[in-house]
Amino acid sequence: MFEPSALDLQQARSQQACVACRNQKRKCDKLLPKCSLCTRTGRACEYASVTPRAPANLEALQTRLSELEDRLGSRTASVAAYHSGNASPAVPVSSMSHSVGSGGAEPGSVRPDSPQAAGQAATTARVPSLLFLDVDRFQDSQLRLLTPTVRIPSDVLAVLSFENTVVDAAAVYFDTIHHWMPFISRKRMDLGIPLRSGGPDLAMLFLAMKLITSSPSPAGPATPPGHDPLYTMAKAFLSLFEANGEVSLLCLQAMVLIALYEYGHAVYPAAWMTVGACTRYADMLRITLGEERSSVMDKVTTWTELEERRRLCWAIFVLDKAIALGNRSRVAAAEPPETAALPADDLAWSEGDALHGMAYPVSASYDLPQGPFARLCQAAMLASRAIATRRRIKLMPQQPGADRVSETSALADDILRFDAILSTATADETSSAAGCAGAYYQTLAPRFLAWSAFFVLLDPYCCPVNIAPGDPGHGAVPEAKTAEEMALQRRSTEIIVTVVAKVHEVVRSISNGMSEEAEQEAAQRRLGKFCPLGLDAVYCIMGLYCWLCQEGGDETVKDRLADVDRFFSGVGERWRLAREYLHLKKYHDDAGQLGVGG
Known part of the structure; x- marks a missing residue:
């Protein structure tokens, strides 16, 4: 077997360390084409003269992440050694949640330098069974949940530590998903607050950000969404926290992002189960809407943090309702009381401006000015x-x-009034191809959800004959409809026809914008700002067009159905759910059933 000479080995090395090793400040052997460390971790290995510069507003985040990685590495090692009985933790687990700005230990906790600390270090990070078996005693004991201490899997560390993965994922997240589902505080992230107090749960959140900002594989015989390596990695990491009995607010935020990924890419039944788990998780942390209860977490010290927790609850509420549109099964999240507060002004919260953080109650009139996220919650x-x-x-x-x-x-009247107000707000935004992003998409998200509500409510009453016994609006065949039902049929049809025209106008506008986008990366970024919760309404008009084509074969309707197909194909490049809706078209073609099809 041929053995390379010393000269060959010398020539097969780069003059500088690879990008990944330089970013992580790791020793690099400079082997070509891949260094040994990159080969072991299975990551890409690149040699470049200049490392890409992180966005200016996230440079501090990258620096703090590097510090956090060092701390997590030593911390997980010390905790593992302690559990194995070989050593005492270098940093007591029970002190981690109070290491920054705690002003001392929480009532009921054990001081890290006390004799009891060694005996409790391995157990106090877990969720105490007392919370579930006797909540009164739990509140009396004034216990608090502490920072999780699970070991971060090596594959997760490899992903997050590669080049600028975390910084880039956070930047893309706040530039896209955050526009229409703002429940993670960018201000607190920029200030480094989660970085200072977080642990493995912070890594979980960053991994979820990376997941939700990733596009699906190309159409065709591709990897199913539930088998995507990044998705399975995130689910496995999340399960570690549950298996170790450790929870945190950051974990719940990550779980919501995973649920949103599952919804946006049609990963069923996982999406349905995860959204339900989010509601239970929030209830466990005592952060449900409009219900003041003794928290199991550290006390909130700023308005921005309080608003972040409230928005987290609303994000779960929105997802819970959106995911029930198709099967109309029982929802998991309880309705908020009328005194519960809607999300405050989005701009004030994003800037940490507590002086202008006005939040109206749920019972407030639709006429009062609201931010886009509050409108989404109302929808x-x-x-x-x-x-x-x-x-x-x-x-x-x-x-x-x-x-x-x-x-x-009565409910149709409420939705009509709400849609009219949103229509005025949307008219203030440009609907041109260049404007189909950002603020325009923000105003579209609640409108799509309101349009879906129309289809759910009025679909049964639009059918001209009674063909579905037991359904609302449909009496027992062959009974004729009553005068009241016929009046509601006429009104329902008028409303649905109007809504269908509005949805089609938006669909065509977005499709035109996608076709005019020169670069695929820019198109993906634009589609990231589109809320997948709106796809249900588009599917509803697709069902109506299929029905009308079967009934009359109108060429105009066929052209509009082609517009919907083009829209789903384009959006499907970012959200796999659009592809799934397009595949469902065959069921409408085969069945030929009467009705709107929502």
């Missing part, structure tokens, strides 16, 4: 009411027709 409440009304009427077919009509009409 979710309307969708929730529509789902509940549809379920209640279906489960009680004996309810008098006049009562059904009255209840449905």
Whole structure:
């Protein structure tokens, strides 16, 4: 076998360390084409003269992350040694959550320098069973949840430590997803607050950010979304926290991002289960909407932090309602009381401006000015009411027709008023191809959700004959509809026709914007600002167009159906859910059922 000479080995080395090793300040053997460390970790190895500069507003984040990685490395090693009985932790686990700005230990906790610390270090980070078996005693003991101490898997560390992965993922996240689902404080992130107090749960959050900002594989015979390596890695890491009985606010934020990924890429039934788990998780942390209870976490010290927790609850609420639109099953998140506060002004919160952080109660009139996220929450409440009304009427077919009509009409009036207000706000934003992003997408997100509420509520009443016994609006065949039901049919049809025209206009505008985008990377970034919660409304008009094509074969309707196909194909490059909706078209073509199809 040929053995390379010393000269060959010398020539096969780079004159400088690779980019990954330089960023991590690791010793690099400079082997070509890949150094030994990159070969062992399975990551890409590049030799470049200049390391790409991080965005200016996130340079501090990159620096703090490097410091955090060093701390986590020594901390996990010391904790592992302690558990194995070989050594005492260099930094007591029980002191980690109070290491920054705590002003002393929490009531009921044990001082890290006390004799009891050694005996409790391995257990106090876990969720005490007392919280679930006897909540009164838990509150009396004034216990608090501490920073998780699970070991970060090596594959997670390899992903997060590669080049500028964390900085880039955070930058893309705040430039896209954050526009329409702002529940993670960028101000607190820039100030480094989560970095100073976080542990492995912070790594979990960054991994979830990386996941939600990743695009699916190209269309065709590709890896199923549930088998994507980054997704399975995130789910496995999250399961470690559960297996070790450790929870945190950062973990819940990461779980919401994973649920959003599962929803946006049609990973079922995981999406349905994860959203439900998020509601339980929030309830466990005592941060449910409008309900003041003794928290199990550290006390909130700033308005920005309090608002972040409230927005986290609202994000879960919105997801819970959106995911129930299609199957109209029982929702998991409880309705907020009328005294609960909506999200405050988005700009004030993002800048940490507590003086202008005005938040209206849930019962506030739709006419009052609200930020985009508050509007999205209001739309979710309307969708929730529509789902509940549809379920209640279906489960009680004996309810008098006049009562059904009255209840449905009243809710339709509320949605109409809300949509009219949003329409005015959207008109202030340009709908040109260049403007189909940013603020325009922010105003579209709640409108799409409100339009979905229309389809859920009014779909059964649009059918001209009674073909579905037991469904609201459909009596027992061959009974004719009552006068009230016929009046509601006419009104429902008028509303649906108007809504369909609005949805189609937006669909065509977004599709035109995508086709005019020169660079694929820019198109992906634009689509990242599009809220996938709006895809249900587009699917509803697709069902209507399929029905009308079967009934009359109108060429105009066929052209509009082609617009929907083009829209789903384009958005499917970013959100796999759009591809799934496009695949469902065959069921409408095969079944030929009457109805809107929402």
